[in-house]
Amino acid sequence: LHLPVVQNWDCHGCTECCREYHVHLTEAEHRRLVEQKWEEAPELAGRHLFVRTGWWWAPRFQLNHRPDGACVFLSEQGRCLIHERFGSEAKPLACRLYPLVLVPAGETWRVGLRFACPSAARNLGKPLAEHSADLRRYTRELERQAPDGGRGQGPPPLQGRQRLDWDDLLRFVAAIRAILEQRSDRLERRWRKLAALGVLCRQARFDKVTGSRLEEFLQIVAAGLEQEVPREPASLPPPGWVGRVLFRMMLALYLRKDHGRDRGLAGRGRLALLRAALAFARGRGHVPQLHAQLPSVRFEQLETPAGPLPAPAEEVLQRYYTVKIESLQFCGPANFQRTFWDGLEALALTLPALAWLIRALADRPPAEAAVQAVRIVDYNFGYNPLLGSRRQRWSTAILASRGEIERLIAWYAR
């Protein structure tokens, strides 16, 4: 196991995950729940427990939800009936694992977290290391479900077909972490450095530069970034109109919430969603309330300078990015098989998205605005199929090739 040391977590029983997600079952989990004879439980009388998905010749099942959107097994008192009656181990693995994420990386599992969980976003609970025993049990279960535990596919490519072995790929991760830790810079400059590192490394070949030579190379490049990357965000030109439009279209994907307690405009039908998409493309007038947490605000308000991110907000974002990088949750199987650099660029674009959202959520203290912004963004990052689509990869590639990522980061930091 490779655990991020900056992060704490414990379940505080908010039940959000039991209301927000669809739990897909393995065959064994489905069988186990059937054998538990829930049809005899008075709390579940007349309710269907499963929803059938998949093909008729290969059926799959997920847990049913009640009309209010909660999992069928969530009791009126906000407790899981399976847990109450048979103990935690009787629950589907997805329920026990969430919000922890296990990313296969060679001979190790890297442990990440979904910041959509309020306790994860607020850093509440024990250090992750104290969950090691549970995590080891989950890895064994995953390895039983898939004999190679998903590790057989090897490291994600750097770009295209350019592949390194795990040790060298992790040297890149260490170099990125080192830049992310340079606290003498604001977070926005560190991310502009990372975007510049991506641009430089995309031009290099690494077939003969491995091991300690690669480490040396990365140290030299990182030192060069100190000179190359402008210190002040105001010295960068503003993003161009292509950058702004693509950025706002991406923002709309992050903000759109179609179900659950925070459901936004989706409740008013497809026409409302279409109008919202047009408003995001235009970028003028009131920001459509695609997410219930979004207060009433105009696009123009969010483009006026608001100064750098307040320190408490920056702390939340620092922890978020440390976990995402350490756990490799930005590329490979954890992010729609994106390549290393493509995944890093997608993660870099979450910074202007988060800064935009923190501005929009100015009705609450900065740390709370950052927590809410991270929850909204991370609900989608790596999980919303639209963000993993070909169209979105193309959009990220355009933004990166035109230098718009650095400009967008600087624009929302001024």
Ligand code: SF4
């Ligand atoms: S099975 Fe239990 S833990 Fe899993 S979603 Fe349903 S109520 Fe929550």
